[in-house]
Amino acid sequence: MTRELSPCGTPAAYSRHLSAGEEPCEACRAANTHRVAQQRAKAVQDDVERLERGRRLGREPERGLLGELRRLQGIVTAALEVAKPNEVAALVKQAAALAEQIEQEDRKREDEDDPLAQFLHGPPTIVPIQRKEERHG
Incomplete structure (x- = not known):
């Protein structure tokens, strides 16, 4: 039984392209760029919240x-x-x-x-x- 592959335009398909040694298609590149931007924004927001919590404690x-x-x-x-x-x-x-x-x-x-x-x-x-x-x- 085989798993169903994620369609192009998703971060999983972007990784699949890279694993296969292929150049990712435009839709997959856009999906990965969006995923990375979301992760960075969340990391920055988490850092800001931690610093604010520290300031409140201090x-x-x-x-x-x-x-x-x-x-x-x-x-x-x-x-x-x-x-x-x-x-x-x-x-x-x-x-x-x-x-x-x-x-x-x-x-x-x-x-x-x-x-x-x-x-x-x-x-x-x-x-x-x-x-x-x-x-x-």
């Missing part, structure tokens, strides 16, 4: 170092999604370094908001001791 209302670190983390995350295999290791290393810096900055920020942490980690506070007669006037 955009924080925070200012300063922590906000910048999170913005960079979003960019690295988006880059990882479209990276070539030989680029992945370096990007993973950058992502890990950024995650570590963000964790350190988060800890600092928590300490700033936590009075107990400020007491334990902050500079010593010297409170003068008052004698009984000084307290009662």
